Amino acid sequence: MKPVYIAGAGMTKFGRADWSLIRLASEASRSALHHAALGEIPVDGVVVANMGAARVNKQTALGSALVDQLALYPAMAEAVENGPASGASAFKVGCQAIAAEMADVVLVTGVERMRVVNGLEGTDFVASLSHPEVEYIYGVTLPSLAGMFARLVMDRFGIERKHLAMVAIKNHSNATKNPYAHIQQAVTMEGILTAPEAIVNNPPIAEPLHMFDCCPVSDGAAAVVLVSEEVAAKLDGSTVRVAGIGQATDTHAVHEREDPTDLKAVRLASERAFAMAGLAPADVDVAELHDAFTILEIAESEAAGFFGRGEGHLALERGETALDGRLPINPSGGLKAKGHPVGATGVAQLVELTWQLRGEAEGRQVKAAKVAYACNFGGFGNNVVATVLRREAR
Amino acid sequence: MSDKVVGGKCSACGAVSYPRRAVCPKCRNETFENVSIEGEGTVLTYTDVYALAIDYETRYLRLAIVELDSGQRATGQLLADDPKLGMRIKTTIGVVRKPGEKPIMGLQFVPA
Numbered sequence: 001m002k003p004v005y006i007a008g009a010g011m012t013k014f015g016r017a018d019w020s021l022i023r024l025a026s027e028a029s030r031s032a033l034h035h036a037a038l039g040e041i042p043v044d045g046v047v048v049a050n051m052g053a054a055r056v057n058k059q060t061a062l063g064s065a066l067v068d069q070l071a072l073y074p075a076m077a078e079a080v081e082n083g084p085a086s087g088a089s090a091f092k093v094g095c096q097a098i099a100a101e102m103a104d105v106v107l108v109t110g111v112e113r114m115r116v117v118n119g120l121e122g123t124d125f126v127a128s129l130s131h132p133e134v135e136y137i138y139g140v141t142l143p144s145l146a147g148m149f150a151r152l153v154m155d156r157f158g159i160e161r162k163h164l165a166m167v168a169i170k171n172h173s174n175a176t177k178n179p180y181a182h183i184q185q186a187v188t189m190e191g192i193l194t195a196p197e198a199i200v201n202n203p204p205i206a207e208p209l210h211m212f213d214c215c216p217v218s219d220g221a222a223a224v225v226l227v228s229e230e231v232a233a234k235l236d237g238s239t240v241r242v243a244g245i246g247q248a249t250d251t252h253a254v255h256e257r258e259d260p261t262d263l264k265a266v267r268l269a270s271e272r273a274f275a276m277a278g279l280a281p282a283d284v285d286v287a288e289l290h291d292a293f294t295i296l297e298i299a300e301s302e303a304a305g306f307f308g309r310g311e312g313h314l315a316l317e318r319g320e321t322a323l324d325g326r327l328p329i330n331p332s333g334g335l336k337a338k339g340h341p342v343g344a345t346g347v348a349q350l351v352e353l354t355w356q357l358r359g360e361a362e363g364r365q366v367k368a369a370k371v372a373y374a375c376n377f378g379g380f381g382n383n384v385v386a387t388v389l390r391r392e393a394r
Numbered sequence: 395m396s397d398k399v400v401g402g403k404c405s406a407c408g409a410v411s412y413p414r415r416a417v418c419p420k421c422r423n424e425t426f427e428n429v430s431i432e433g434e435g436t437v438l439t440y441t442d443v444y445a446l447a448i449d450y451e452t453r454y455l456r457l458a459i460v461e462l463d464s465g466q467r468a469t470g471q472l473l474a475d476d477p478k479l480g481m482r483i484k485t486t487i488g489v490v491r492k493p494g495e496k497p498i499m500g501l502q503f504v505p506a
Binding site: 119120121123124127131133134135136137138139140141142143144147148149150151152155203204205206207208209214251252253254255256260 | 412413419438439440441442443444445446447448449450455457458459467468469470471479490491498500501
């Protein structure tokens with residue numbers, strides 16, 4: 001593909017928003033556009049990532065709405081919906097437009113405003129991505145799929161609840177250094193697992209997963225500005241290149257997968273992204289994984305190729321994925337603590353990695369990061385987009 | 395869906411798809427016969443989920459993925475007091491969701 005660069009990145013603070021859906025999207029977009037400092041160079045296209053606005057906010061055609069808010073007409077515009085992987089899918093669509101020479105500058109903005117509905121309605125809206133005939137009708141929700149996955153994986157590989165807690169503790173700690181994170185509060189092993197009152201602080205959500213194994217429900221938006229090589233050459237800051245993108249799908253119903261503990265789509269998407277980049281998992285300096293549930297960070301760290309099968313929790317235990325470890329995972333706090341406004345998440349991962357590669361991640365900066373990897377996990381692993389970014393010398 | 399839950403048995407290679415689909419993933423044939431998803435099997439995994447969707451008034455639901463002796467896997471509601479991985483179950487049909495007035499029937503698993 002023709003080279004594509006990220007010229008700017010921005011986001012809103014995740015959490016509960018008073019702003020409208022489009023206000024959220026436009027604030028993140030303005031921040032990314034200012035960061036890109038395009039000057040007189042026009043935006044040719046806008047891609048909005050969102051999952052639930054049609055149902056939750058009763059608004060559709062978000063691409064057109066954002067173009068109008070930002071007065072970017074007559075830019076091309078559309079919205080992309082791919083469940084929780086909407087963000088990275090929209091990013092892919094933006095890259096394709098530049099690679100196909102249909103655009104030189106594309107704004108990709110992910111947004112979700114899901115706290116306007118109550119918990120039941122919010123959980124149900126996300127559950128609507130499950131198979132309608134063989135999963136959804138039984139009361140399947142995303143936490144339940146994660147709970148069943150966790151029980152199986154933990155049993156097979158000897159992962160204990162303390163390992164899940166270590167993911168939460170690490171990501172909450174990272175989020176205290178991220179002003180954009182939804183939850184900026186450290187948690188301890190005592191508080192969420194070993195103290196007598198831990199069961200009160202940390203009640204079950206989908207056994208064996210408890211509250212601190214699950215991401216919060218967040219509002220928020222994140223945006224990146226993609227540019228062609230020609231435009232990148234005119235901009236001082238645009239040194240982050242989109243080195244590789246891979247996407248893969250798997251069966252809709254989880255029970256149909258030959259080995260339900262194998263995140264096959266993560267594995268295939270990652271292999272494709274690394275092949276396109278001409279890089280290997282060992283080259284990665286920093287990663288953002290889709291830890292909607294703590295068990296997923298461990299399982300994805302293996303499926304992406306960073307650790308062997310059944311070894312992810314051991315690497316975590318040794319501190320290899322900590323902010324000062326060999327491969328820091330989720331320096332932003334991850335979905336677990338930064339938050340998970342569904343359509344914004346995939347873009348927010350790439351915002352964090354862009355900042356990391358540019359050395360702009362402040363208190364959570366990973367030293368000398370040159371290669372970054374993101375996993376945006378859609379469905380319950382049935383549609384995954386992996387992205388590899390690389391900093392280039394300018 | 396009423397008194398049974400059905401999958402699609404490929405009329406060319408015999409592979410069973412549950413859920414039914416338009417094309418056989420094994421041989422790409424496009425014709426199927428209905429086959430009932432039922433019988434005895436074992437619990438592959440399960441959870442008690444407290445994060446419920448709409449339409450439920452219980453505090454939690456006990457859900458499971460089971461592997462039937464026919465080799466077929468299915469997701470459903472587990473009606474067992476002391477669930478364990480690998481426990482033997484058999485399928486029954488019951489009300490699994492009630493959106494409004496009309497109940498939806500589906501797979502439930504009880505100890506065999």
